[in-house]
Amino acid sequence: MLRKATVRLTRPIAARSLTSENRWSGDFIHVSHTDAKVGLIELDRPKALNALCDGLMLEVAKALDEFDADKSIGAVIITGRGRAFAAGADIKEMLPLNYAQVAGGDFLAHWGRVSKNTKPVLAAVNGFAFGGGCELAMMCDIMYASDKAVFGQPEIKLGTIPGAGGTQRLTRAVGKSLAMEMCLSGEPIKADQALVAGLVSKVVPGDQLLDEAHKTAAKIAEMSQLTTAICKEAVNVAFESTLAEGVRFERRMFHATFGTEDRREGMSAFAEKRKANFKDC
Numbered sequence: 001m002l003r004k005a006t007v008r009l010t011r012p013i014a015a016r017s018l019t020s021e022n023r024w025s026g027d028f029i030h031v032s033h034t035d036a037k038v039g040l041i042e043l044d045r046p047k048a049l050n051a052l053c054d055g056l057m058l059e060v061a062k063a064l065d066e067f068d069a070d071k072s073i074g075a076v077i078i079t080g081r082g083r084a085f086a087a088g089a090d091i092k093e094m095l096p097l098n099y100a101q102v103a104g105g106d107f108l109a110h111w112g113r114v115s116k117n118t119k120p121v122l123a124a125v126n127g128f129a130f131g132g133g134c135e136l137a138m139m140c141d142i143m144y145a146s147d148k149a150v151f152g153q154p155e156i157k158l159g160t161i162p163g164a165g166g167t168q169r170l171t172r173a174v175g176k177s178l179a180m181e182m183c184l185s186g187e188p189i190k191a192d193q194a195l196v197a198g199l200v201s202k203v204v205p206g207d208q209l210l211d212e213a214h215k216t217a218a219k220i221a222e223m224s225q226l227t228t229a230i231c232k233e234a235v236n237v238a239f240e241s242t243l244a245e246g247v248r249f250e251r252r253m254f255h256a257t258f259g260t261e262d263r264r265e266g267m268s269a270f271a272e273k274r275k276a277n278f279k280d281c
């Protein structure tokens with residue numbers, strides 16, 4: 001297994017080594033990218049189980065902005081270091097706030113940045129994904145879990161409710177009954193239950209999680225970035241529209257791909273039995 005150079009690595013990425021540029025560590029996250037065009041964001045706030053404080057959110061947003069602007073990145077992975085993916089929004093940071101402050105400042109409005117990312121984002125959930133941590137994972141496009149991962153929306157135990165999409169995305173992912181049970185009881189589900197319920201699409205042993213996520217992210221990153229952005233938008237429209245509207249939108253986006261060089265290159269490569277060389281145009 002190749003180990004990441006210079007960035008403190010808790011787990012190797014077998015597939016590719018890290019390149020040297022565009023790598024940085026903030027107060028709460030480590031940002032790097034592999035030579036397979038995959039950006040990696042690792043939450044690292046061990047004393048608080050990667051609890052999502054505003055500073056951490058701002059660093060994640062900065063990293064996503066950089067990756068979205070970087071043509072050498074085709075997909076992004078978000079994971080946690082240690083035994084938590086993220087144990088929720090930072091309770092101690094929220095404790096002193098009052099209604100006027102959260103409503104007046106539209107608290108959390110900027111925390112949805114992950115869901116607005118142009119490039120595909122994979123959540124590699126390595127441990128506790130509670131509250132905002134589960135919401136962060138559900139904002140991602142693909143969710144893989146370690147067999148040790150636990151998912152919960154325990155906000156009710158704190159006298160509040162999810163505030164960044166938990167009641168909405170969880171219900172769409174697992175259905176009303178389980179979402180209602182998780183939100184009303186605050187009780188979590190384990191990785192195997194999350195797989196059966198459709199919350200995650202793969203569960204692997206913890207030491208293989210990052211490699212599995214990287215394999216998929218690298219495959220996506222080999223595709224035309226123009227087309228992956230179109231495809232991601234079309235899938236997400238399914239959450240926002242009727243079937244008829246969604247099918248119509250998809251058909252229009254399918255037509256649009258015929259205006260791109262990449263579609264011509266992809267079909268020519270197949271006919272000529274060679275690997276496609278996408279140029280994102």
Ligand SMILES: CCCCCCCCCCCCC/C=C/C(=O)SCCNC(=O)CCNC(=O)[C@H](O)C(C)(C)COP(=O)(O)OP(=O)(O)OC[C@H]1O[C@@H](n2cnc3c(N)ncnc32)[C@H](O)[C@@H]1OP(=O)(O)O
Nearest residue numbers: 048051057061087088089090091111113131132136163164
């Ligand atoms: C711009 C892009 C950004 C993208 C981000 C998008 C996400 C947006 C999020 C927005 C969220 C809005 C609404 C959501 C609200 C919430 O999330 S409320 C919090 C929900 N979470 C919880 O209730 C879980 C709380 N933690 C626990 O129940 C336990 O810690 C545990 C996870 C079960 C682990 O228990 P244990 O192993 O016993 O460890 P502990 O001793 O409890 O914890 C170790 C230390 O970590 C601190 N800590 C844990 N969780 C939090 C937290 N959520 N906030 C702050 N601190 C936390 C804990 O206090 C311990 O610290 P010390 O006491 O100092 O040792």
